[in-house]
Amino acid sequence: MEKPQKLLVLINSLGMYDWSLAAKFFLNTQVFAGAVGNGGSERHQNFLNQTRNMEVGSNICNNQMSHGSNTKAIRTVAHFDASTKEFILNSPDFEAAKFWVGNMGKTATHAVVYAQLYTSDGQCHGLHSFVVQIRDPKTLLPMPGVMVGDIGKKLGQNGIDNGFAMFYNVRIPQENLLNSTGDISPSGKYTSRYKDPKQRLGASLGTLSSGRVSIIGMTVVNLKLVVSIAIRFSATRRQFGPTEKEEIPVLEYQLQQWRLIPYLAAAYALDYFSKSFFMNLIELQIGILMKDRSPRQAELGKEIHALSCAGKPLASWTAQHGAQECREACGGHGFLAINRLGDIRNDNDPNCTYEGDNNVLLQQTSNYLLGLFHSIREDNIPCESPLGSTHFLNDFKTILSHKFTARTARECLDCTVPLAAYKWLVCYLLRESNQKLQQERQKATNDFDARNNSQVYYCRSLALAFIEHTILQRYYDYTHDTSTPASLQPVLRKLCTLYGLWSLSKHMAVLYQGGYFTGELPGKIIQDAVLELCAELKDDAVSLVDAIAPPDFILNSPIAKADGELYKNLWSAVLQGEKVLERPSWWAEFCTKKPLIAKL
Numbered sequence: 385m386e387k388p389q390k391l392l393v394l395i396n397s398l399g400m401y402d403w404s405l406a407a408k409f410f411l412n413t414q415v416f417a418g419a420v421g422n423g424g425s426e427r428h429q430n431f432l433n434q435t436r437n438m439e440v441g442s443n444i445c446n447n448q449m450s451h452g453s454n455t456k457a458i459r460t461v462a463h464f465d466a467s468t469k470e471f472i473l474n475s476p477d478f479e480a481a482k483f484w485v486g487n488m489g490k491t492a493t494h495a496v497v498y499a500q501l502y503t504s505d506g507q508c509h510g511l512h513s514f515v516v517q518i519r520d521p522k523t524l525l526p527m528p529g530v531m532v533g534d535i536g537k538k539l540g541q542n543g544i545d546n547g548f549a550m551f552y553n554v555r556i557p558q559e560n561l562l563n564s565t566g567d568i569s570p571s572g573k574y575t576s577r578y579k580d581p582k583q584r585l586g587a588s589l590g591t592l593s594s595g596r597v598s599i600i601g602m603t604v605v606n607l608k609l610v611v612s613i614a615i616r617f618s619a620t621r622r623q624f625g626p627t628e629k630e631e632i633p634v635l636e637y638q639l640q641q642w643r644l645i646p647y648l649a650a651a652y653a654l655d656y657f658s659k660s661f662f663m664n665l666i667e668l669q670i671g672i673l674m675k676d677r678s679p680r681q682a683e684l685g686k687e688i689h690a691l692s693c694a695g696k697p698l699a700s701w702t703a704q705h706g707a708q709e710c711r712e713a714c715g716g717h718g719f720l721a722i723n724r725l726g727d728i729r730n731d732n733d734p735n736c737t738y739e740g741d742n743n744v745l746l747q748q749t750s751n752y753l754l755g756l757f758h759s760i761r762e763d764n765i766p767c768e769s770p771l772g773s774t775h776f777l778n779d780f781k782t783i784l785s786h787k788f789t790a791r792t793a794r795e796c797l798d799c800t801v802p803l804a805a806y807k808w809l810v811c812y813l814l815r816e817s818n819q820k821l822q823q824e825r826q827k828a829t830n831d832f833d834a835r836n837n838s839q840v841y842y843c844r845s846l847a848l849a850f851i852e853h854t855i856l857q858r859y860y861d862y863t864h865d866t867s868t869p870a871s872l873q874p875v876l877r878k879l880c881t882l883y884g885l886w887s888l889s890k891h892m893a894v895l896y897q898g899g900y901f902t903g904e905l906p907g908k909i910i911q912d913a914v915l916e917l918c919a920e921l922k923d924d925a926v927s928l929v930d931a932i933a934p935p936d937f938i939l940n941s942p943i944a945k946a947d948g949e950l951y952k953n954l955w956s957a958v959l960q961g962e963k964v965l966e967r968p969s970w971w972a973e974f975c976t977k978k979p980l981i982a983k984l
């Protein structure tokens with residue numbers, strides 16, 4: 385608790401080496417322990433101690449075979465038996481089996497299970513979480529009434545045993561209910577400080593925010609790894625040249641720079657966001673520990689929820705696209721498994737899905753922004769979010785009257801240009817999404833359809849533009865802060881501007897559509913500025929990668945060792961491959977004892 389960043393460093397260092405290893409540790413000591421610590425109380429301390437001492441192995445168990453995103457619809461039930469003071473857990477059928485749960489396949493001894501809580505009068509009080517023992521820690525055999533197994537091979541992270549579990553009249557002590565959102569009184573009555581069931585659902589799902597914030601950090605690690613490999617390779621790989629005698633490193637090509645250097649800039653900007661946002665999460669968690677019930681604490685929870693629900697999608701997609709670009713940027717050698725780009729790409733992929741599907745989560749962010757917009761516009765309540773990410777929305781009318789004023793690419797090399805454009809873009813998309821929602825409400829018979837039909841081009845774009853603005857604003861402030869070493873500021877500011885312009889250029893159509901850009905000049909000078917920054921950063925690219933790459937042993941990619949001896953390292957790794965020079969055991973069938981054609 386004195387230095388919470390150490391936790392982030394530990395997870396990310398393990399992950400740089402291997403994500404399955406990191407997940408095994410992380411699910412146990414952070415995800416499970418976090419769910420117990422935040423969702424429970426003093427009476428659950430024992431579980432935390434046992435987890436910390438590695439006496440038990442655990443995870444959280446939310447998803448079921450037929451439901452993941454729609455947590456409200458989870459069908460596992462926990463009936464309270466007042467006579468024995470126990471909960472009885474049941475999975476109504478196999479479609480309600482818990483599914484995908486990490487560590488569950490072979491090793492979990494305990495899990496935080498999400499289930500619908502019923503009191504003995506038959507009343508359902510909604511989704512709650514319970515600590516359930518799954519296996520005997522001494523034998524790893526399932527507990528009575530628990531059917532548990534492994535779901536099989538996945539596209540990545542196969543060092544993790546993802547599993548399923550079903551419950552048949554599994555009895556657990558009443559105290560195993562994690563009671564921060566609701567509890568059973570000694571007289572058997574249900575009590576909760578949340579009167580509104582929607583608020584209670586939000587509070588019981590609050591624990592998922594810390595996972596989402598951590599995943600942002602995990603995807604940044606992947607981005608750092610892939611850009612390190614691709615940039616080191618590109619600086620040493622030579623192909624073609626101005627004369628027949630001289631071939632140039634592929635990093636000298638403008639095309640290669642434009643494909644890679646923006647991802648390097650994204651790695652720096654997202655890294656800063658991830659670390660600073662992690663500290664915001666720590667502030668929230670300290671508030672929870674100290675039982676802070678202030679309005680500020682509640683608002684902080686909402687803002688962190690909104691930022692993490694867009695931050696995870698943006699960061700995981702950036703790493704996903706970056707990994708593919710880096711794989712191709714290394715040509716054929718990028719496809720050789722020992723160079724690791726395939727494993728990183730596949731291990732990164734589920735970051736887009738677990739702890740909430742990216743496209744589903746983005747809707748949480750746009751809902752939050754639309755709610756604030758309504759308060760500002762209709763109720764004249766200024767927006768004062770604790771982290772300040774939405775303050776600029778108070779000026780939305782003035783911001784919407786702005787136009788793009790730069791006239792040369794040189795002017796665009798200042799990060800205030802993309803920042804101003806993003807402010808306009810977020811306000812514009814907010815106004816348009818709100819309008820679209822109103823129109824759809826008039827057409828549709830219910831709010832559900834109206835919201836669904838306002839996502840594409842509106843609410844989804846809004847959530848992404850908002851988080852890009854937040855990340856850019858934070859990195860801009862950092863690169864202009866006096867505590868940032870003056871000698872580093874010039875190069876970091878270039879990275880910041882490049883990240884801003886490159887991200888902004890994906891929104892060109894909307895910038896023209898809404899009239900912020902007019903004529904061909906804005907589009908052209910932004911493109912020129914992106915290319916100019918890539919060229920200016922090219923000579924620093926290897927140093928910038930050296931600053932974020934792990935040691936060779938951890939990076940574990942022969943084409944990307946720090947010494948730059950591309951071919952020596954690759955040759956040596958290939959020759960050390962298993963049985964590389966050996967004749968195959970089936971050589972005879974191949975050469976002499978061939979089956980006769982048409983006789984098989």
Ligand SMILES: CCCCCCCCCC(=O)SCCNC(=O)CCNC(=O)[C@H](O)C(C)(C)COP(=O)(O)OP(=O)(O)OC[C@H]1O[C@@H](n2cnc3c(N)ncnc32)[C@H](O)[C@@H]1OP(=O)(O)O
Nearest residue numbers: 403407446452453455456582586589590593689738739740
């Ligand atoms: C190395 C590898 C490491 C591996 C780590 C990966 C481990 C993976 C573990 C898992 O994947 S565990 C399973 C995680 N499952 C999910 O994340 C499911 C995603 N679905 C949800 O979180 C919710 O169901 C969702 C919020 C998307 C939608 O729910 P609803 O449409 O039923 O609820 P609604 O949007 O009406 O939300 C109710 C209120 O709760 C609020 N809320 C929801 N989640 C919250 C949250 N986390 N914090 C604060 N508030 C929250 C929400 O903003 C809203 O507030 P308002 O009433 O003020 O509008």
Ligand SMILES: Cc1cc2nc3c(=O)[nH]c(=O)nc-3n(C[C@H](O)[C@H](O)[C@H](O)COP(=O)(O)OP(=O)(O)OC[C@H]3O[C@@H](n4cnc5c(N)ncnc54)[C@H](O)[C@@H]3O)c2cc1C
Nearest residue numbers: 444445446447451452453484485486734738739740741743
């Ligand atoms: C590697 C891995 C590890 C996991 N570990 C765990 C774990 O430890 N514990 C656990 O409980 N769970 C775990 N999960 C499950 C994970 O949390 C869910 O897969 C995730 O929340 C997505 O839910 P889903 O699979 O039900 O997808 P669905 O919600 O069924 O989504 C399917 C598709 O429908 C779309 N969709 C759904 N709803 C909407 C909507 N409202 N609007 C528009 N489109 C929509 C989605 O975008 C998606 O494209 C894990 C998953 C993976 C892949």
